[in-house]
Amino acid sequence: xxxxxxxxxxxxxxxxxxxxxxxxxxxxxxxxxxxxxxxxxxxxxxxxxxxxxxxxxxxxxxxxxxxxxxxxxxxxxxxxxxxxxxxxxxxxxxxxxxxxxxxxxxxxxxxxxxxxxxxxxxxxxxxxxxxxxxxxxxxxxxxxxxxxxxxxxxxxxxxxxxxxxxxxxxxxxxxxxxxxxxxxxxxxxxxxxxxxxxxxxxxxxxxxxxxxxxxxxxxxxxxxxxxxxxxxxxxxxxxxxxxxxxxxxxxxxxxxxxxxxxxxxxxxxxxxxxxxxxxxxxxxxxxxxxxxxxxxxxxxxxxxxxxxxxxxxxxxxxxxxxxxxxxxxxxxxxxxxxxxxxxxxxxxxxxxxxxxxxxxxxxxxxxxxxxxxxxxxxxxxxxxxxxxxxxxxxxxxxxxxxxxxxxxxxxxxxxxxxxxxxxxxxxxxxxxxxxxxxxxxxxxxxxxxxxxxxx
Ligand SMILES: [Zn+2]
Numbered sequence: 001x002x003x004x005x006x007x008x009x010x011x012x013x014x015x016x017x018x019x020x021x022x023x024x025x026x027x028x029x030x031x032x033x034x035x036x037x038x039x040x041x042x043x044x045x046x047x048x049x050x051x052x053x054x055x056x057x058x059x060x061x062x063x064x065x066x067x068x069x070x071x072x073x074x075x076x077x078x079x080x081x082x083x084x085x086x087x088x089x090x091x092x093x094x095x096x097x098x099x100x101x102x103x104x105x106x107x108x109x110x111x112x113x114x115x116x117x118x119x120x121x122x123x124x125x126x127x128x129x130x131x132x133x134x135x136x137x138x139x140x141x142x143x144x145x146x147x148x149x150x151x152x153x154x155x156x157x158x159x160x161x162x163x164x165x166x167x168x169x170x171x172x173x174x175x176x177x178x179x180x181x182x183x184x185x186x187x188x189x190x191x192x193x194x195x196x197x198x199x200x201x202x203x204x205x206x207x208x209x210x211x212x213x214x215x216x217x218x219x220x221x222x223x224x225x226x227x228x229x230x231x232x233x234x235x236x237x238x239x240x241x242x243x244x245x246x247x248x249x250x251x252x253x254x255x256x257x258x259x260x261x262x263x264x265x266x267x268x269x270x271x272x273x274x275x276x277x278x279x280x281x282x283x284x285x286x287x288x289x290x291x292x293x294x295x296x297x298x299x300x301x302x303x304x305x306x307x308x309x310x311x312x313x314x315x316x317x318x319x320x321x322x323x324x325x326x327x328x329x330x331x332x333x334x335x336x337x338x339x340x341x342x343x344x345x346x347x348x349x350x351x352x353x354x355x356x357x358x359x360x361x362x363x364x365x366x367x368x369x370x371x372x373x374x375x376x377x378x379x380x381x382x383x384x385x386x387x388x389x390x391x392x393x394x395x396x397x398x399x400x401x402x403x404x405x406x407x408x409x410x411x412x413x414x415x416x417x418x419x420x421x422x423x424x425x426x427x428x429x430x431x432x433x434x435x436x437x438x439x440x441x442x443x444x445x446x447x448x449x450x451x452x453x454x455x
Contacts, residue, residue: 057089064095069252071162071185073103106184109191111169112404114183116193116395117433118264118363118415121201121210122146124226124238126443128209135208137449141421145441149240152418153247155434156192157254164191164256165322166361166393169404170411177408178392183256192433194261195363195395195415196240197326201273203289211238213273214312221245222315225273245319255320263316264326264363264395267352274309275300277351306355313356324361324393328352334368338381341370345389360392367397367415375405376412383410399429424448 053061060083064076076099086092123129123145130136144152168181168191183191201212211224217235222245224238237243240261248255268287270276275293279286281302286294294300313323327333328348333341349358364370370382376394378384386394387409396403398414399422405412416422418430424447427436 053089053091057083057086057092061091061095064099066252067257068095068099068102070255070257071106071189071253072257073099073106075257077103102186103184106186109183109185109189111180111183111406113402114164114169114191114193114404115401115432116195116413116415117418118195118197118397119144119149119240119418120197121199121205122149122239122243123209124211124224125209126441128207130443130445131208133208135204136445137451139208139420140444140448142417142419144419145443146238146243148423148439148441149243151439152434153244153254155439157247157251159433160188160190161192161254161433162189162256163194163248163254163259163261165259165262166193166395166411166413167322168256168259169193169413170393170406172360172392178406178410180406185256191256193413193415194244195264195324196261197264197363197365198266198330199239199241199263200266200269200271202269203293211273214239214241214316215308216312216315220315222312222319241316241321248320258320260316260320260322262322262324262361262363264324264365265352265356266326266330266365267328267348268330270305270309271352271355272309272312274305274312274355276302276306276309276355280305310355317357322361323356323359324363324395325352325359325391326363327365330365332366332368333364333370333382334366338385341382342385342389345386358390360390361395362386362391362393363395363415364397369394369396375407376410399426401432420444420448421450425450 060079064079067073067076067079077096080086080092080096080099083089083092086096120143123139123143126145129139129143129145162185164183168183170178170181173179185191199214201210206212206227207229212227212233213225214222215225215235217223221242223235223242226234226236226238228234237246241263244260248260265271267277268279269290270280275290279290280294280300283294317323325345325348327341328344328351331341331344336344353359370376370386371380376383376387392410394410394412395415396412397417399416400414401416403414416429418433422430423436423440424444430436
């Protein structure tokens, strides 16, 4: 294997956030028509008001503007250039030339200076999560609250961070060779990867202040359900996915080419709050909490559960979200044999992939990697298995700001935990991203327990 390896640990560049300025179109007028205005500063020409464009042209201008806000200038220009006789519409030619200028001002961001943070399911009701029951200490260590997450993404946005995917950092070419990607961003913008683990709403979390599942609302948007003590159900933004969706709707320039986050998914309790594992259908090898769930839901409809989960997953993927394997059974890949990992992956393929789609990314449970810090070698049977099974992207947990290995065969990246443990014990390790003093949820019990931290 020809190694093209990058492994860098670098300390704290302070990066100034500069807002990008974009062409502003002001919508108005009759249905299907657009009255356009543009800032003279951007176009270099006098403001034009009142001219009317065919609805289809206005539509493409609007779509192109969204692409350009997300640094996808190439797509914006391609879209506008494909309008029939586009040269006759001045707003179109001006937009093309403006996007061309912005594209020319972008520079390629170094892949080895991209950081990756991750979260677990967010705590919505801190009173329930931190109620001193047996799970409270663990939640306080490895979870982040809804309020903290909102502060964190505001801080990231203000500092100029932009969400990218592992798939922007590298892609497998037609010959099966991993090739570095080119992330092109304006000065002052910094790529970051965000992932969220275990978005299954496991049975053990019931009644502890977490959402219960992801659903589609009347507009087809992904929202959370939350079950109150009296059994009534609320729908809203009680976890990371809808919070980030809403934030990017308000601030499209927080996303590169429409990217959102990567969800690392197990399968043993189903996915996204739906009880989709075959055990719920066959009744074989049920755990106690699964048996209790089925007893409490005599009208449980497995097929309906699967199709609802699939609809939510489809909507998420169409909206920039991606899924990774977190192993089916939340296995420790360091201590498991390759044969165990292989059997586990077959279960993921059988029970999870039909709902979320297959994936080429694996995010190790507990951060437990299949090798030491040296690049994976072909004689590592766990790596050989996963690579042959189609995995090209591997993530562990590492508290350094940057940890990347990119070879002809794989991309391997460290992830940083932005949770109660890290915020309480090492706030300085997060200072490039946010100020823990401002973010910290005062309803957390202190001190945060330091015992048995696991991811
Ligand atoms: Zn996990």
